[in-house]
Amino acid sequence: MGKREDNAIATRQSLIEAADHLIVQKGYENISVDDIVKTSGIAKGTFYNYFERKEDLIFELSKEHFAKLNTQTILSEQDDPIIIIKKYLIDFMSVIFNSKIELARQWVRYISFSETNSNKWQFDVQSFEQLLMKLIDADKLKVNTPVHQLAQLFLTEMYGVIFTWCISPKTVDPIATVKRFCDLQLSALLQPYLINA
Amino acid sequence: MGKREDNAIATRQSLIEAADHLIVQKGYENISVDDIVKTSGIAKGTFYNYFERKEDLIFELSKEHFAKLNTQTILSEQDDPIIIIKKYLIDFMSVIFNSKIELARQWVRYISFSETNSNKWQFDVQSFEQLLMKLIDADKLKVNTPVHQLAQLFLTEMYGVIFTWCISPKTVDPIATVKRFCDLQLSALLQPYLINA
Amino acid sequence: MGKREDNAIATRQSLIEAADHLIVQKGYENISVDDIVKTSGIAKGTFYNYFERKEDLIFELSKEHFAKLNTQTILSEQDDPIIIIKKYLIDFMSVIFNSKIELARQWVRYISFSETNSNKWQFDVQSFEQLLMKLIDADKLKVNTPVHQLAQLFLTEMYGVIFTWCISPKTVDPIATVKRFCDLQLSALLQPYLINA
Amino acid sequence: MGKREDNAIATRQSLIEAADHLIVQKGYENISVDDIVKTSGIAKGTFYNYFERKEDLIFELSKEHFAKLNTQTILSEQDDPIIIIKKYLIDFMSVIFNSKIELARQWVRYISFSETNSNKWQFDVQSFEQLLMKLIDADKLKVNTPVHQLAQLFLTEMYGVIFTWCISPKTVDPIATVKRFCDLQLSALLQPYLINA
DNA sequence: TATGAATGAGTCTTCATTCAT
DNA sequence: AATGAATGAAGACTCATTCAT
Known part of the structure; x- marks a missing residue:
């Protein structure tokens, strides 16, 4: 007041x-x-x-601080769930990539410091779970999609990319790595759960 | 004396x-x-x-510590390259898992501190490349297998697992995660390069 | 407050x-x-x-300390320039002599440490030059008196006395040495520049 | 052995x-x-x-260390005692001037550290006394010459020059200062004790 | 006599925290 | 609520000296 x-x-x-x-x-x-x-x-x-x-x-x-690194989950009006997820993951990585690498490093150091800092990870997994659930609600994924398992799997990959980028920024291109990941593995992983229009 | x-x-x-x-x-x-x-x-x-x-x-x-964390690349006499790779990755993760989590955390923090510490990453990628090349030599993978790309992809996943384990040891089980990764993605990823006996 | x-x-x-x-x-x-x-x-x-x-x-x-060691240039109403100068030099030395010898030693060590500490020396020379110029203005010394040269000469002697006192306080009596210096050399040195009333 | x-x-x-x-x-x-x-x-x-x-x-x-700074008392075959003394003093200063200024500074700092280091000073005074005594023996100076007093006076001047040189090497030229000192004061100081051939 | 590992008191400096104003 | 001086424990590092080999 x-x-x-x-x-x-x-x-x-x-x-x-x-x-x-x-x-x-x-x-x-x-x-x-x-x-x-x-x-x-x-x-x-x-x-x-x-x-x-x-x-x-x-x-x-x-x-x-880490709120800055949070992606806005905007469900695009895209049809294909694979493209939606790919976009989400690339957005996710872009936010981090566009921050300075020093920030990312600090984040890695901080977040790995102790269990009390696991919020961000939990939050990211949940966000991704929500994305998947929206896709289920929108009849784009089957109801038996193993939401939590997939979320963990994808986020683990994302965190791995961030980590290796921090370690070796010259040999790791985060965005390209995410794209490659999507192209190589996304359809295979999601295949069983896709609902074809 | x-x-x-x-x-x-x-x-x-x-x-x-x-x-x-x-x-x-x-x-x-x-x-x-x-x-x-x-x-x-x-x-x-x-x-x-x-x-x-x-x-x-x-x-x-x-x-x-780094020395401790290096996996011995022992090419088992197994037939199936997928099983060989799976074994390698599980061994890799076991070495880390069997060290205390604090050790892993220190390692994450240390390694992400600056580019000068990227040796371990480079080394791990190379070790995995060597494994793949041995498999090519043994006629278990095609010669056009994208060795470097796959090595980076797999190791990124491994590093992601380690990282997320450090962040959230209660929700992440590194060995189980690696197994799941192998089961879900290994055959899909390697499919194009397998030579069927 | x-x-x-x-x-x-x-x-x-x-x-x-x-x-x-x-x-x-x-x-x-x-x-x-x-x-x-x-x-x-x-x-x-x-x-x-x-x-x-x-x-x-x-x-x-x-x-x-430097501040303490600065002599006040008070032009006494004395007639004889030789006496005025003698008084000035004795005052100068007294200030130092009356401080403890340890202080003088510290000063010697500090001041000789590097060129950056040469202010005190410059200041002392200038102060003495001013004294001589006042004497010229008061028609007690000729205008062609080599002010700077004499100032350096006298101050060199003063610094020599301080230095040797620090080295050998038992054999050197600063005040007596200054008096002796004045008695032996002052008139000879100033003779050419005196204006006889 | x-x-x-x-x-x-x-x-x-x-x-x-x-x-x-x-x-x-x-x-x-x-x-x-x-x-x-x-x-x-x-x-x-x-x-x-x-x-x-x-x-x-x-x-x-x-x-x-300081032995290096000791002048060799070589009594030249010169006739004029004033020239002999002047030569001695210039030699004395040259030895110091030719060493690096840093050495001189260390020496000043060291020698002024405490009374236990007064040897050099004592030694220098004695050396000069010996010079004067040789001149007396050679019938160039009167026997009533105040040997110790003059030695102290001259050496005080020398030490003053060294000290001020250390303080302000840019404005003080040791050799020139000694020469000027000799030219201005030597004859006046020695006049009473000279024996004219 | 030569060695060099072991010692521990001593040095400067940092920093989170408290508290009177 | 704002201030900033005071605190002292804790930290990294130095160095003359001792002593067993």
Whole structure:
């Protein structure tokens, strides 16, 4: 409501943005509260009015941060489910590819840090499951499609591409790899579950 | 005659083992030289007789770990190339699975840190290429098999499995995932290149 | 209203004073941040709120010391330029002599460390040049007096005295040496440029 | 006698030379026993067979080191004592000037470190006293010449020149300064003690 | 005598967190 | 709610010295 609340929200946002900015430059492990408050121009004490511990901001951040990497599930009006899925996967990879590789690396490092960071993975699997379920609802896939299994399988491939890209950006082209994956395997994998119009 | 030399080697080994032990418990970033020397019962100064900086030990460790994670390419006397490949991939994953998950996590974090660590990936791809070439030589695959492409594809999947396992060990079962991958996709992918006896 | 600011200034001053005190006792190279904070009763971390590195405090100190060592050029109402100059040189030396010898030593070591510390020397030469020029203006020295040359000559002698005093305080008496220098050489050196009333 | 003794002397010398070499590069305070033994290729333990403590070598070194800066008192067959003295002083300064300025700086820093290092100064004063006494013996100076006083006075000037050269090598030309000093003051100072042939 | 591994006190520096203003 | 000075534990690294071989 009031101006005060707005200011408070703005302050909080400043801190998050500063941290976000710093993470890309220095990596998760190497940002200090000092860095954050200096970058945001906010007093150190103020930081602790908003976050009980540094970790809290990091957690907050991961939500903000990886939201950027989330694909919008837009079910195109396309007919062919294979093309729909291919588009989805390419979009998914594009979002990551278009971010800087450093961001992707930080993400890999962060996400593999501990089980508490598995949200993104869970979320991605669920999103893909939803896509498949929409396709089922739209009578484009059979009701017995093993939604969860396929989602895991596809996402595993996606994560593998991201990972190997981080490892060897010169020899791995993420988008091309996804395209190849789709062309080589998609129809084979989905064949049993397709409903032919 | 090498009592002193033996002791020296033992000391060095103690340090490495202590570090190795601690990494599994606390993770890469959270082990201190103090921890290491206390665990190994060696004086702090001694540490620096063996490693110029803490990083050097970490590097040393990574090398050991990488070595551990290398699969022996043993071409079994099996007939069916699909079974041979499946066995190879399962062996590959078993080596990693049998190491502690913390070790795998450290490896993921380390390997994704920068391009300079891409050797393992290159090595793994090459190893798999060699397997495929052996199969070609043994007249089990056609000579036009796209060796490099397939190797990248399979290894990407493997790396994806490792990665997602690190992220979400409770929902991902690496060995089962590899088996499922093989069952669902191997024959489809290799079909065009199989030579039927 | 500046209670906090006042405290901060006091803290900073405590640190400087503690360091100053320690330097006299132990010498430049032998004081540690630990010593300083223990002496001043301030927490170690606080030190680094005020000085980015130990060196910075040392530099700060040098500035203070240099300031202390600067002689006030007060042109006395004396008639005889020789007496005026003698007084000036004795004053100059007294300032240094009255500081502890350790301080002088630190100064010698600091100032000779590199060219970047040559300000004090330049400043001293200029100050003496100004004295001579005032004497010219007051019609006590001829206008063709080689101001710069004489200034360098005299100051070289002064610096030599300080240096040898630091080396051998038992055999060198700085004030007496300056007096002797004046008595033996001043009239001879200035003779050509004196204006007799 | 034996080979053993020779070796021992050689080892000792190696250590001194290595330290000597390092001092010019890194300064008195910054050389470590480690540096010394690495440079000389001798084992660390061996160092302590020759010197009880690091300081002992430093002391040893100062003797060797500054011996280099000692002028050979060669009484030329010149007639005029003023010219003889001038030549001596210029030689004195040349030795220092011809060494690198860094060496001179180290020397200034070292020599001013504490009273224990006053040998060089004492030695220089005595050498000059000897010169003056030779001139008295040769009937070129009167027997009532204040040998010690003049020696101190001249050497103070010399040390002043060295010191200011270290401080401001760009504005101070040691040799020229000595020449100027001699030309301006030598005859005036010696006048009372000259014996005219 | 020569060796070099072992030692541990000591050094600088960082940083998350607290708290009086 | 905002501030920023104060804190002290913890970290990496150095180095003169000892001592068993």
